[in-house]
Amino acid sequence: MRAGVRAMTAVAAGAVLALGAAAPQASAGTRGLEVAVPAYVYPGDAMVTGLQAATPAASIVVLNPNNGDNPFDASWQAQADALRARTTATGGHTKVLGYVHTEWATRSPAAVKASIDNYLKTADGKLHVDGIFVDTVSRDCGTGNSARDYYLDLRQYVQETVSAIDPSVQELVVDNPGTAIADCFLEPGHRTADTFVTFENTYAQYTGGGWLGGNVFNSTAGYYSGASLDPSGTAFWHLVHGVPGATEMHTALNTAFTRGAGYVYATDDTLPNPWDKAPSWGFSAETGYAAQIG
Template sequence: MRRSVILAAAVAVLAVGAGISATSASAAATTQHIAVPAYFNPSGSTYWTQLAQSAPAVGVAIANPNNGPGTAFDQGYANAIRAAADAGVRVIGYVDTGYFGTTGRTTRNGQTTTAAWTTQSEGDVATWYSLYGFYGLGGIFFDDGLADCAHVGLYQAVNTYTKQNHAGAYTVDNPGTAAEQCYADAADTIVMFEGSYASYTGWSAPAWELGYADPNKFYHLVYATPSQANEANAMTLSKQRNAGYVYVTPDDLPNPWDTLPTGSYWSDELTRAGGTGPGGGTTTPPPVGSCASAPGSGAVTAISACRDTTSLRFKATYNTAVSLHHVYLNTDNNAATGFQLPSPSPSRLGADYMIENNILYRSLSSGWSWAAVGGVSPGMTVSGSTYSWTVPLSALPGLAATQQAVFNGNTVYTGVLTYGQ
């Protein structure tokens, strides 16, 4: 399901079923979420706004700037991801696995080996989170997947890599055809069908999908569905076939994912899905909380601080070279406790914790006395001169309802940001 090309070979195998009709299912999805391949640039259309406004029926959107995350930060995508996440849509990033080189596909570096494709795939996961993790990215979509048990270990490995490095990440594998049951633990959700409406009406879901207890394990993508009546039938079939995630569109090849349905076609699809809460399979959607931001000035600009139900997140741009990047945190809302920031800070703050580069410290007194918090990394990421940190709430006992942050580099201190829930 690449941004601009749907591989003919992948389409051809969609008609291969397991010989079991949908009516023989022992399980069926009663409510669903729409999961949209959002292969359209937010700067050139209103489709991302339409997505956000269509929550909670729309539960998942797949972002795809350039058959992957690209190499440069895009503020338009950042804003779209944040707006969708705030609305309750889980946004996941597109990663091309290239069938792990088994078909001769080359990586961007011209290599075909399994190891090279693994390295590129894991690198794209890291880039996605480096560029957009701060903005609410919720997981990864692994495209151009394989469906046989001989290769399932490759997908289990990138799934494990993603979840170990990005807590709460939701993962989807897309072989574009019915995967064998061994893939049930290779990702949270599996695309079991990707093809035209004409193919879908004659397709048979495999027995393990029909009998599986959790419909959120399965995702169907149906394009070239010309009329609203066809859309309604496709939605009915997808429920009978136990798909918890579905997307039906009148758009067609070469890229059926570069628009959204509109009008009564779209509203009917949303209604038929019947989803009433945030989407995201077997893991919790990205939590939404309170953020504060300020432009800053001089050496430290574009500062922001957020709290959600799992973490505190901080971001700042350092416009001059500094060796130590500090974020001072008043977590108990009491300026009399913790480290008292010196002049020229505009506030004494009372910092109970300090982030220094990629280490979190706890204040031991009002003076310069700190103890590193063991077993916790602020997960510092750097994009150009912009630094981001994420600190789990579990590392910060006794949080007040609101907290304050001050950013520091050399002798420059920002004003106080107050944030919370």
């Protein structure tokens, strides 16, 4: 999901779920749906000021200084602090993540960790983000789980770095393959992230043939929901762009909930960068609708 460059295309498989207009309700004990937004703009842009004004606030916002390769300087830190002060529908604060890229497990771990340090190791010694959004993630385990272990090492690095700075902070790591991910990435003891973006594509693909049939897969079971690997209801995040209007935004959010996502973002913004402006219906309309689901 690099700014202005990438939106992962999924190969069609499986039937489309029935779509309804009304907000679906979760069964007892099931978590609802929250909005999580990639904001690939500069500090002070209308998109982030819109996010700061949204009621309820988005649960997660990703900030992206030149694909994570530029310093997270004072202007970015101030923007992150302002977003983190907002209150979500669940009563928590917005979690801000810093963007890094990995080139499908081919970028050197040292280079990725240097990008992570841009966000976590600031001059004032304080945390201005809650964690890291890891992009261009391999969806396959790799030979001998080599790709899985590459991302596990990065997660552990974030955990150790955050804990050394402020042990009271519960860090958040997101991996973005942009499509269903091999379930080895969620294996107990080897889990590479708290949350995985398992769909990133257009509304037409989301409601047409682009949904593969599940958030995770393996060679035996094929694609499946991943619910058994998601006890908190926060493991999966769906990103949908090119949404025609507010009615279709409702459909996208309802569909995300039905497909097991804990986080979602739907926008009418389009390629080459579908994450650089607020949706025409405004953030509050989306976060408010999501808060009704579940």
